[in-house]
Amino acid sequence: MSEQEQIKSQSAETDSVDELILDNPKVDTAKADDLLDQIDAVLEKNAAEFIKGFVQKGGE
Amino acid sequence: MSVKRVMGLESEYGISQPGVAEADPAFLSSLVVHSYANQIYPNLKIRWDYDLETPLRDARGFEASRADADPSLLTDEVSVVNIILTNGARFYVDHAHPEYSSPEVLTPQEAVIWDKAGERIIQQAALLASRSTGSEIFIHKNNTDNKDVSYGTHENYLVDRKLPFAKLVEVLTPFFVTRQIFTGAGRLGVGVGEIEHRFQISQRADFFETLVGLETTMKRPIINTRDEPHADPNLHRRLHVIIGDANLSEVATLLKLGTTSLILGMLEDGFIEDFELNLKDPLTSLKIVSQDLTLTSKLPLKSGKEITALEMQEYFFTKAVAWVNKNESLDPETQEVLYWWEFVLKGLSGDIYKLSNCIDWIAKLKLMNEVKARDNLAWSDPILQMLDLQYADLAPTRSISQLLTRRGSLLRLTEEHAVEDAIKNPPSSTRAWFRGQALLKFPNEIAGASWDSVIFDVGADRPLVRIPTLDPLKGTRVQVEELFNSSSSAADLIMQLGEN
Numbered sequence: 001m002s003e004q005e006q007i008k009s010q011s012a013e014t015d016s017v018d019e020l021i022l023d024n025p026k027v028d029t030a031k032a033d034d035l036l037d038q039i040d041a042v043l044e045k046n047a048a049e050f051i052k053g054f055v056q057k058g059g060e
Numbered sequence: 061m062s063v064k065r066v067m068g069l070e071s072e073y074g075i076s077q078p079g080v081a082e083a084d085p086a087f088l089s090s091l092v093v094h095s096y097a098n099q100i101y102p103n104l105k106i107r108w109d110y111d112l113e114t115p116l117r118d119a120r121g122f123e124a125s126r127a128d129a130d131p132s133l134l135t136d137e138v139s140v141v142n143i144i145l146t147n148g149a150r151f152y153v154d155h156a157h158p159e160y161s162s163p164e165v166l167t168p169q170e171a172v173i174w175d176k177a178g179e180r181i182i183q184q185a186a187l188l189a190s191r192s193t194g195s196e197i198f199i200h201k202n203n204t205d206n207k208d209v210s211y212g213t214h215e216n217y218l219v220d221r222k223l224p225f226a227k228l229v230e231v232l233t234p235f236f237v238t239r240q241i242f243t244g245a246g247r248l249g250v251g252v253g254e255i256e257h258r259f260q261i262s263q264r265a266d267f268f269e270t271l272v273g274l275e276t277t278m279k280r281p282i283i284n285t286r287d288e289p290h291a292d293p294n295l296h297r298r299l300h301v302i303i304g305d306a307n308l309s310e311v312a313t314l315l316k317l318g319t320t321s322l323i324l325g326m327l328e329d330g331f332i333e334d335f336e337l338n339l340k341d342p343l344t345s346l347k348i349v350s351q352d353l354t355l356t357s358k359l360p361l362k363s364g365k366e367i368t369a370l371e372m373q374e375y376f377f378t379k380a381v382a383w384v385n386k387n388e389s390l391d392p393e394t395q396e397v398l399y400w401w402e403f404v405l406k407g408l409s410g411d412i413y414k415l416s417n418c419i420d421w422i423a424k425l426k427l428m429n430e431v432k433a434r435d436n437l438a439w440s441d442p443i444l445q446m447l448d449l450q451y452a453d454l455a456p457t458r459s460i461s462q463l464l465t466r467r468g469s470l471l472r473l474t475e476e477h478a479v480e481d482a483i484k485n486p487p488s489s490t491r492a493w494f495r496g497q498a499l500l501k502f503p504n505e506i507a508g509a510s511w512d513s514v515i516f517d518v519g520a521d522r523p524l525v526r527i528p529t530l531d532p533l534k535g536t537r538v539q540v541e542e543l544f545n546s547s548s549s550a551a552d553l554i555m556q557l558g559e560n
Contacts, residue, residue, distance in 0.1 A: 035469065036430060039447070042458050047446035050078060051206075054449060057085050057156035059072040059211030060276035060302065 061329070061387040063321045063394045066218035066291075066490060066532040068164050069175050069313070071306055072157040072211040073182055074200035074452070077193070085156035088189070088197055092158045093141040093151055095192060096185035100146065104503055144509045146484055146499045147177060148492030151185075155277075157211050158182055158199070163492030164511070164532050167393045168318035170487050172310050173474050177482035183454040201306045202245065202452035203263035206445065208253040210267040212276060215301040215317060218291060218532060220328045228299070228324075229272055229283050231332055234339050235323050235376055236282055236303050237346045238369035240265065241355060242404045243316040245305035246421030248428065248439065248448040250351060257440040258351070259428065261421045263305045265350035271342060276302050282342055290511040291532050299324070308452060308461035310473040311400055311418035318397030322380045331383045337372060338362040353425070355408055370408055377401050418471050423464060424451050494527075494535030497544050498553075505550035518551040525554050 044050045075092065077083035142152035148163030160178035165171050179201060186197045204210045219228070244261035252266050260266075273281035286300040287293075301320065307313045326332050339345050340360040348357050349369045358366035367375075381398065384390055400418075407415040416426040428444050431437065437444060451460040464470035486496025498514050499506055507517035507524055516525045529535050547553035 035427075035464075035467065036434060038463055038467070039427065039431070039460060042460070042463060043443070043450060044446050044458070047442035051442050051445045051449065053078055054074075054076055054200075054205050055207060056074050056076070056205035056209045056211060058209050058277055059155045059157040059159075060214075060280075 061384045061394070062325065062391050063168055063318045063397045064166050064391065065321050065324065066164050066166060067168070067171055067317055067321060068162045068216045069171050069178075069317065070159060070161040070212070070214040070216070071175070071178060071201060072154055072159045072213070073454075074198075074202055074205065074211065075156075075158060075186075076198045076200075077195055078198060080195050086153065089153040089156060089158040090141045091189040091193065092182070092185045092197060092199075093143065093153055095188035096151065096181065097141065097143045099188055101143070101503060144495065144499065145181070146486070146496050146503075147174065147482055148486035148490075148496040149174065149178065149181075150511075151181065155211075158185070163486050163496065164490040165487045165492070166489035166533075168314050168316075168321060168397060169393055169473070170489060171317045172313045173478050173482045174487060175313055176310065176474055176479045179454055180479065180483050183456075186454075199454045200449060200452045201308060201454055202449070203306050204247065204249075204267070206247065206249045206255060206448070210264060210280075212264075212302050213304050213306040214276075215299075215304055215320065217299045217301070217321060217324055218289070219297050219299045219324055221293070221295055221297050223324075223328050225285075225297075228327060230338060231323065231327055231335055232320075233271065233282055233342050234337055234345075234372055235320070236301070237339060237342050237359075238349060238372040239316070239319060240305070240346075240350055241369050241373065241408055242401075242419055243305055243307065243312055244350065244419075244421040245307055245312075245452070246424035246448070248445055257438070257445075259353065259425055259439070260350045261353070262346075262350040264303060265346050268303065268343060268346055282346065292530055305420070306452065307420050309418055309420045309423065309470060311404075311471055312420050314397065314473060315400055315404065318393075319376070319380075319401055322383070322394075322397065323376060326379060326383050329383065332379065336361075336363055337367060337375060353412075355412070370405065373405055377405055417469055420451075420461075423461070423470055424448060427451075427460070488537035490532050491529040491535035493537045494529060494540050497540070498550075501544060501547075502550040502553070516550050516554055518549070518554065522551075527554070527557060 075085050075088050077088055145151055150161040152159055160182055162174040162178060165174055182199055186199045190196045203213060240262045245263045246261060247263045248259050250256040250258045250260050268280045268282055270279050270281045272283045272285060273279060274285050276284060280302060282303055284300045284302045287297050289296045289298045304316055307316060338361060340362050345359040348359060355370050356368060358368060360366055384394055404415055404419060412422055413426050416423045428447055431447060432444060450458055453459045456462055461470060465472055486492040495509055495514055505516050505518050508515040512528060512530050514527045514529060543556055547556055
């Protein structure tokens with residue numbers, strides 16, 4: 001398991017849903033000076049678990 | 061000789077509630093639609109009209125006034141949630157996904173605007189539903205869970221009934237097989253069930269098994285034969301296209317609808333005769349094109365010759381230019397589609413990464429390549445799969461495609477105010493304007509609506525009045541705005557309609 005996967009998911013640490021519902025959709029990018037930094041800042045940290053858990057039912 | 065025709069775009073969205081083991085997607089979908097319905101129509105019962113003849117006998121719907129009940133008690137009721145929005149769209153639950161069917165529009169540019177408005181609507185709906193469950197619901201605008209399931213993004217086009225369906229199948233099949241080079245949304249995964257960790261152009265290519273058919277959920281066909289025109293069946297058919305990917309790029313959506321409309325226009329006009337580019341094996345070619353990131357694979361033709369996907373698209377583009385040049389002047393909507401079509405075909409024949417600001421699969425692939433190289437990752441790394449998924453996440457705080465758009469790395473064609481306006485208001489150009497305006501102006505007097513009807517309930521002592529809207533081009537803003545302006549009530553509107 002990579003170091004990044006061991007970091008607990010950001011969303012799991014957030015107690016209330018309202019904390020996630022930001023009025024201002026702009027990500028704080030003051031510290032991120034290029035695209036990959038910006039992506040690192042928003043990318044789900046617990047990727048392995050998230051991907052595994054993303055199971056959909058058929059549609060259409 | 062134009063891209064203009066009645067069209068619409070339906071999207072089934074991925075839905076999940078990470079961290080909640082017992083989350084049921086059908087229930088979550090219902091809750092999402094229900095929450096939005098309760099916000100825009102508090103305490104109203106506006107039903108989808110399923111039946112032309114007996115509008116309410118079979119009408120299914122929901123009790124918006126029950127919104128305050130514990131969600132767990134609502135499972136049965138909300139499973140049939142199905143509402144019409146004031147922008148003319150239908151917002152409902154299809155199987156285990158929330159689905160937004162855009163209002164009928166007349167141009168691909170309008171289709172992009174009302175599709176983007178749909179993204180905002182469903183994200184807002186998910187936020188409202190998240191609050192009521194206490195755990196965030198995630199919405200993804202994609203087409204697969206990258207395991208063994210796919211869900212659809214369907215296009216609809218009104219087509220002249222006189223055009224033989226066989227002709228349509230003949231020409232559209234190679235067109236659809238090859239258009240994915242600019243409509244593909246990209247997928248890090250190949251296969252169904254057993255997934256190889258390789259990138260391919262299309263989210264959908266692996267889920268098609270037949271050439272022509274009625275099914276949409278199994279044995280998916282390249283050409284779908286569903287034919288409910290929601291218009292006069294003697295004059296029109298509705299071409300229901302199920303092979304498209306869900307696009308986040310506005311250029312890709314514009315091209316998907318615009319180029320397809322041009323092909324249909326040429327077919328209706330008899331401009332593509334003696335077509336010789338029939339693929340020998342469309343289903344195999346579909347997968348070959350999707351998996352060939354170099355765009356050099358030769359697809360065998362029935363004639364014995366071979367052609368690349370790019371060459372096939374160049375044929376259609378050249379043909380379309382010749383067709384529209386029959387006009388003395390060209391409308392700007394058609395010009396814009398042709399501009400982008402030529403732009404992407406040129407780009408695809410050179411350094412494809414120059415198109416990373418307008419084509420979804422290239423934007424995605426470029427990012428993956430950069431992250432992969434920087435962190436020395438294998439293609440199987442969950443981080444890269446997460447990037448694939450999060451590109452399509454609709455939450456502004458997480459969405460990679462929105463992040464790219466904000467920094468100008470993914471082009472935007474729409475004006476922000478136009479998208480915001482389209483969340484509430486219908487397009488002016490079709491009967492959706494009548495439907496939406498009726499809902500905006502007289503919500504308390506609407507019992508139900510559908511694509512081809514609006515049902516008014518103007519009082520307990522009066523019968524329901526069903527206004528048919530069978531012609532998609534009757535009920536436009538130009539035609540009925542004055543009528544709405546001069547109607548003081550729904551009863552007044554109905555009376556004036558009767559007089560006209």
